[in-house]
């Protein structure tokens with residue numbers, strides 16, 4: 448009796464899994480536990496060697512994840528290369544010659560394909576590796592929810608619509624983040640990502656020459672690497688957080704508090720009482736920054752993932768199958 452019931456129960460259970468587990472759109476931290484048990488340590492060790500070689504790559508991965516998630520959700524769309532018949536997000540103004548880390552994602556993907564063929568999405572590799580980058584640079588850790596699938600499409604125009612620019616004022620920033628479901632507190636905590644990595648002169652020129660809410664000596668130091676006139680120096684780099692350039696900590700907020708934010712948008716956080724109070728709070732309390740950053744970045748990873756039968760598991764992160 449029990450034996451003859453068993454298959455029915457199994458079939459029902461499988462049906463329930465498909466119905467609620469897979470098509471409900473929910474991500475889970477143990478998604479690849481059975482299908483690719485060594486995924487997490489494999490990704491971590493590749494990111495660790497890359498960060499040891501070039502610490503900035505950790506920052507670049509984090510920004511890549513942000514720019515992927517804010518444009519149509521975390522679906523790996525930013526990774527697609529342009530072709531004669533396809534215009535993706537990569538070369539959009541906010542990304543072109545700016546977002547980086549694609550070669551590292553390729554390297555991780557090809558290793559993971561050998562380990563667990565046709566199983567792990569590029570979108571998930573981005574989510575895992577950006578977390579690993581943050582941890583390796585001294586930041587907080589979190590459990591990455593997984594189970595995203597990769598988009599088969601991308602739209603360049605959406606980058607302009609969703610990715611904030613450094614010339615934005617605070618109300619622009621708040622409205623762009625709230626359009627994705629983020630609170631003003633999430634905005635301030637997430638912008639703390641500017642504790643690591645670099646910016647090009649084109650993105651901070653206006654701020655160091657034309658804004659008055661900037662420390663004068665700091666502005667002069669940056670002007671030395673970023674001449675007023677646009678030209679061959681446009682790609683010159685300066686650290687977003689010069690004190691601890693490649694360490695993920697709350698020093699970014701100390702800079703902003705002292706009018707030493709590199710981007711106009713960074714310094715905007717000080718222009719209203721509520722956001723200024725958060726800047727002050729995080730500048731004094733690293734644990735609070737880590738806690739709020741962690742919950743906001745997990746929320747970012749939940750942005751409109753493709754699950755179930757939507758999208759695909761790409762063979763190569765640069766093109767659809």
Ligand code: HEM
Nearest residue numbers: 506507510513545611612613637640644645646647650712
């Ligand atoms: C609040 C709105 C934001 C604006 C306007 C903004 C803008 C920028 C700009 C202009 C750069 C320099 C890019 C270049 O010059 O090539 C940059 C770098 C960076 N951004 Fe943001 N960002 C914002 C929010 C975020 C968020 C939410 C994250 C991640 C959670 C993030 C992570 C980074 C990182 C890590 C870098 C350094 C990348 C590297 O060195 O390769 N940013 N951002």
Ligand SMILES: *[C@@H]1O[C@H](CO)[C@@H](O)[C@H](O)[C@H]1NC(C)=O
Nearest residue numbers: 537538539540542543544603
């Ligand atoms: C992206 O940058 C390259 C220079 O590296 C340039 O040739 C190309 O036209 C740019 N693409 C777009 C769409 O602006």
Ligand SMILES: *[C@@H]1O[C@H](CO)[C@@H](O)[C@H](O)[C@H]1NC(C)=O
Nearest residue numbers: 614615616617618619620718
């Ligand atoms: C912010 O910029 C928008 C234009 O994008 C402008 O309409 C608004 O008045 C500005 N807000 C403040 C407080 O400066």
Ligand SMILES: *[C@@H]1O[C@H](CO)[C@@H](O)[C@H](O)[C@H]1NC(C)=O
Nearest residue numbers: 608609618619620622623626
């Ligand atoms: C982001 O803000 C800019 C400037 O205020 C606006 O043009 C754009 O539509 C906003 N995007 C979203 C998705 O709210």
Ligand SMILES: *[C@@H]1O[C@H](CO)[C@@H](O)[C@H](O)[C@H]1NC(C)=O
Nearest residue numbers: 652653654656657674675676
């Ligand atoms: C600063 O403002 C002046 C006057 O509005 C303008 O001519 C100039 O192009 C702006 N930008 C820089 C980098 O000086």
